Amino acid sequence: MWMTTVRARRTVAAATLVLFGVTFAFGFLWADFVSENGAQAAATPEFDVNSTVRQGKVYLEFRLHHFRLVSPAAQAPKRYGEGHIVLYVDGRTAAKLDRRAYVLRALSPGVHTLRAELVHNDGTPYGIDREWTVTLP
Numbered sequence: 001m002w003m004t005t006v007r008a009r010r011t012v013a014a015a016t017l018v019l020f021g022v023t024f025a026f027g028f029l030w031a032d033f034v035s036e037n038g039a040q041a042a043a044t045p046e047f048d049v050n051s052t053v054r055q056g057k058v059y060l061e062f063r064l065h066h067f068r069l070v071s072p073a074a075q076a077p078k079r080y081g082e083g084h085i086v087l088y089v090d091g092r093t094a095a096k097l098d099r100r101a102y103v104l105r106a107l108s109p110g111v112h113t114l115r116a117e118l119v120h121n122d123g124t125p126y127g128i129d130r131e132w133t134v135t136l137p
Contacts, residue, residue: 043081045065045067045081045118046065046066046067047062047065047085047116047128048062048130049116049130049132051114053134056105056107056109056136056137057105057107058104058107058112059101060101060103061100061101062116067081067082068081068082070082070083070084072096076121077122078120079120079121080120083119083120083126084096084098084121085098085116086116087102087104087116088114088115088117089107089112089113108136110136113133114132115129115130115131
C-alpha cells in the first residue's frame with residue numbers, strides 16, 4: 001500500500017509539472033503570436049495646442065501623439081488612432097483640419113473661446129479635446 005501512495009504522489013507531481021510547463025510554454029507562444037500579428041492594445045491618442053496671436057490672427061500649432069491625421073473628405077474607414085481635428089470658435093465649427101498648423105483669420109477684436117477635438121475618420125468623437133481662450137486686440 002505504501003508503494004501505491006508514493007507512486008500516486010509521483011504521478012500527480014509529474015502531471016502537475018507537465019501541465020505547468022505546457023501552460024508556461026503556451027503563454028510564450030501566445031505572446032509571440034500577438035506581437036507578430038499586431039494585436040497589441042493601441043496607445044491612446046493625445047494632443048496639445050500652442051496658440052499665438054499676432055497682427056489680428058491666431059496661429060495654431062497642434063502636437064499630436066499616437067494620432068495620424070487623415071483628410072476629412074477622404075471617406076476612409078474608421079481606424080483607431082487616425083482621423084482629423086475639428087476646430088470650434090465660440091461654439092461654432094470653424095474648420096476640419098488634417099494638418100498640424102492652422103491660421104485663424106478674420107476674428108473680431110475681443111475674447112474668443114477656441115476648442116479643438118479629435119474625431120475618427122467617420123466624424124465620431126474620440127472624447128479628447130482642448131479648450132482655451134484668446135484675446136484679439
